[in-house]
Amino acid sequence: MxxxxxxxxxxxxxxxxxxxxxxxxxxxxxxxxxxxxxxxxxxxxxxxxxxxxxxxxxxxxxxxxxxxxxxxxxxxxxxxxxxxxxxxxxxxxxxxxxxxxxxxxxxxxxxxxxxxxRHDPAIQQLKTWIEDGTLGTPILVRAHIYDEAHDAGDFEHSQRITTTLEHGSPVVHEGAHLFDWLSHLLGGPPKSLNDAWSVTTRPELPAANLVGARLSYPRGHQALVEFGWFTTALPRCELTFLGDRGLATLDGFSFALRLSTADGDHDVTFPGDRTxxxxxxxxxxxxxxxxxxxxxxxPSLDDGIAALRTAELVAGRAL
Ligand SMILES: NC(=O)c1ccc[n+]([C@@H]2O[C@H](COP(=O)([O-])OP(=O)(O)OC[C@H]3O[C@@H](n4cnc5c(N)ncnc54)[C@H](O)[C@@H]3O)[C@@H](O)[C@H]2O)c1
Incomplete structure (x- = not known):
């Protein structure tokens, strides 16, 4: 090719x-x-x-x-x-x-x-745990997507992130990934957006750099999502999937997984680095x-547009 x-x-x-x-x-x-x-x-x-x-x-x-x-x-x-x-x-x-x-x-x-x-085997493993009832149903997802720490000395990075923010808050850029995973994992796109918020941590920023929302998915699943860019320090980037029977924790950078159930903790990692x-x-x-x-x-063009639609809905409500 x-x-x-x-x-x-x-x-x-x-x-x-x-x-x-x-x-x-x-x-x-x-x-x-x-x-x-x-x-x-x-x-x-x-x-x-x-x-x-x-x-x-x-x-x-x-x-x-x-x-x-x-x-x-x-x-x-x-x-x-x-x-x-x-x-x-x-x-x-x-x-x-x-x-x-x-x-x-x-x-x-x-x-x-x-x-x-979406291609990562960790996402496929999570899908299996959700669908075969390992975690229980419904599930509460807490997604904390934090990246792009601000370093005033790194002019090139600051300029790239500022330009990107001129075209939308982090939910538009990072939400593309997260909302695709959630639709893929939870049985379809969200049924409703229940709440959204945003914070702009420096007045000169062209868009809010912290954004979050609460969404309802099929089968009673709920998602609390947060996106944050461009603060000097960042909270841990992590997703948790909590049901009555178990908790799955996905490290947002390495995609290392931990499953915690009545049988104890079980770590699942895949060869090589995630990228x-x-x-x-x-x-x-x-x-x-x-x-x-x-x-x-x-993923298809329709998947890409669906993720964008959810991200845009959150960005609009969070204003
Ligand atoms: N899939 C992922 O995991 C992932 C990770 C990071 C970034 N991205 C996405 O990748 C895209 C690029 O991000 P980036 O961080 O590399 O940005 P960047 O600004 O570093 O790079 C974009 C490049 O595109 C070039 N460009 C602009 N107009 C062009 C044109 N008409 N024809 C050809 N090239 C043109 C620019 O000159 C620049 O070199 C963004 O949409 C970003 O969201 C995806």
């Missing part, structure tokens, strides 16, 4: 590029970024990079681009007949995601969304989409 990596920013160079290079059936034919500095960094690693891409040159594109750019590129390349792996969130709003309506059924099914951590594991699985599924083993992108 001839693939181009479009977007040579943080996640493009640190995670997508090595995952593409590791897959034996992928030929990375080009990297693309309009920013000459980013192209220079790629060139320094021996990677050919250009400001734009002719779709004929490749079978698929990985779009590691900001969400205000991704929909235009995804539609353009999908309409050219390519398989598209588009980073999450798939747009900055449900309204902006209407651009995807231009795709026909076949073009749409060839879009896979970079909800990367390598999940980006490799993601590329494998992308290649399967191209070679026809997989009939549609997983």
């Amino acid at each position: 001839r693939v181009a990596l479009v977007g040579l920013g943080e996640i493009g160079l640190s995670a997508h590029l090595p995952a593409l290079l590791r897959h034996p059936s992928v030929e990375l034919v080009r990297c693309v970024d309009p920013d000459p500095e980013r192209r220079e960094i790629a060139a320094g690693q021996g990677i050919k990079a250009s400001p734009d891409l002719a779709p004929e040159a490749v079978d698929g594109v990985v779009l590691a681009t900001p969400p205000w750019v991704t929909p235009h590129l995804a539609v353009r390349y999908a309409q050219a007949g390519l398989c598209v792996l588009a980073e999450k969130p798939v747009a900055t709003s449900v309204e902006a995601a209407q651009l995807y309506d231009e795709l026909d059924h076949d073009q749409r099914r060839r879009v896979q969304v970079g909800l990367t951590y 390598t594991r999940c980006f490799d699985l993601q590329v494998r599924r992308f290649v399967e989409l191209y070679d026809g083993t997989r009939k549609a992108g997983e």
Whole structure:
């Protein structure tokens, strides 16, 4: 599969590029970024990079681009007949995601969304514990998603997070992942949003940097979710799933799992680090989409838009 990596920013160079290079059936034919500095960094690693891409040159594109750019590129390349792996969130709003309506059924099914951590075996293990009754039903989920600590001395990071906040609070960016996991684990999208709140910890920030909500899911499951970015210190990033019979704790960074039941504590970990594991699985599924083993992108464009819809609902209520 001839693939181009479009977007040579943080996640493009640190995670997508090595995952593409590791897959034996992928030929990375080009990297693309309009920013000459980013192209220079790629060139320094021996990677050919250009400001734009002719779709004929490749079978698929990985779009590691900001969400205000991704929909235009995804539609353009999908309409050219390519398989598209588009980073999450798939747009900055449900309204902006209407651009995807231009795709026909076949073009749409060839879009896979970079909800990367859905692929982790820890998420599959949690799904098994929830569905086979190990934890009991209903379940109370407490999700504390905290990342991107503020370091005033790191200008590049501060600028990137400030720019991202101009396009929405952390719930829009991190919620893409979390709401996808919760729908996948709890039997569908939330039935209702019961409450939401936000806090802006520094007045100059373009959006609230702490946001939370309470949501009801099918089968009586409840979720208390919190997202936080850009404070000097951060609380632990962790998700807990508590039912009458057991408690499952997922470390938000390593995805190490602990199951606590009447039988005691049982730790479950998976080989390698979470990023390598999940980006490799993601590329494998992308290649399967191209070679026809997989009939549609997983997670699909509809999954990406559903997660965005929930995130937007929370962001709107939290104002
Ligand atoms: N799946 C994950 O786990 C994960 C993790 C981190 C970030 N992300 C997502 O990946 C995306 C990129 O994040 P990042 O942190 O790498 O951002 P970034 O700002 O570091 O990188 C984005 C890159 O895209 C380039 N770009 C902008 N417009 C372009 C265009 N028209 N064509 C080609 N390139 C263009 C920019 O020049 C920049 O180099 C975001 O949507 C983010 O939410 C996903």
